Amino acid sequence: MSPLPYDAQRLSQCAASIISNVRELSDRGWTPATSSNFSERIDERHVAITVSGRDKGRLVPDDIMVVDLDGRPVATDRKSSAETLLHTQLYARHPDVGCVLHTHSQTQTVASRLFAREGCMRIEGYELLKAFRGNETHETALDLPVLPNTQDMPALAAQVESLLDAQPMWGYLIDGHGLYAWGRDMAEARRHLEAFEFLLGCELELRRLQR
Numbered sequence: 001m002s003p004l005p006y007d008a009q010r011l012s013q014c015a016a017s018i019i020s021n022v023r024e025l026s027d028r029g030w031t032p033a034t035s036s037n038f039s040e041r042i043d044e045r046h047v048a049i050t051v052s053g054r055d056k057g058r059l060v061p062d063d064i065m066v067v068d069l070d071g072r073p074v075a076t077d078r079k080s081s082a083e084t085l086l087h088t089q090l091y092a093r094h095p096d097v098g099c100v101l102h103t104h105s106q107t108q109t110v111a112s113r114l115f116a117r118e119g120c121m122r123i124e125g126y127e128l129l130k131a132f133r134g135n136e137t138h139e140t141a142l143d144l145p146v147l148p149n150t151q152d153m154p155a156l157a158a159q160v161e162s163l164l165d166a167q168p169m170w171g172y173l174i175d176g177h178g179l180y181a182w183g184r185d186m187a188e189a190r191r192h193l194e195a196f197e198f199l200l201g202c203e204l205e206l207r208r209l210q211r
């Protein structure tokens with residue numbers, strides 16, 4: 001047997017981090033019905049990612065596998081997330097991206113429906129905007145893109161590429177689907193994900209109150 005092209009110990013670390021963090025996200029109801037997918041970078045060429053179709057609230061080490069930056073499985077016959085390309089495109093493009101989190105909370109999904117027509121959701125004036133890397137004041141605005149949903153991953157990835165060409169960003173919504181968020185490591189990606197969830201919730205609540 002040829003040696004693994006990645007560090008098995010680093011894979012175990014990534015798997016443990018994904019399992020424990022995702023269990024907490026799942027306990028909040030953000031990963032219903034096997035939805036959502038999660039990954040962490042192993043090294044410059046390899047990513048640990050969830051196997052497709054698993055119950056994300058009950059992940060075990062066997063539910064985390066390795067893909068290369070083109071999304072091809074490495075040393076396994078398991079099938080990676082149906083949305084693997086949306087993860088690997090970020091790692092391939094940005095060497096400082098270390099973790100990508102995708103969830104399907106009700107807040108994220110409702111917000112995506114509400115702002116789909118505009119193609120973006122403007123979030124401004126909140127203290128919690130400082131949770132995003134690089135922001136040092138609440139006196140700023142963030143445009144969270146909302147992309148049309150499709151099962152055609154290369155087409156979706158191409159749309160994400162053009163967004164990334166245009167602006168620095170930490171996440172996007174997919175209409176009727178959910179949220180992608182990322183960061184340099186699990187802690188930062190999770191901070192960004194939680195900030196998006198909170199801010200989307202505030203905007204939805206404001207709209208309800210203003211009706």
Ligand SMILES: CSC[C@@H](O)[C@@H](O)C(=O)COP(=O)(O)O
Nearest residue numbers: 033034035036037052053081082
């Ligand atoms: C269970 S429906 C959700 C899926 O279609 C998909 O959007 C998703 O988030 C999970 O897919 P997966 O292939 O398990 O990574």
Ligand SMILES: [Zn+2]
Nearest residue numbers: 035036177178
């Ligand atoms: Zn999804």
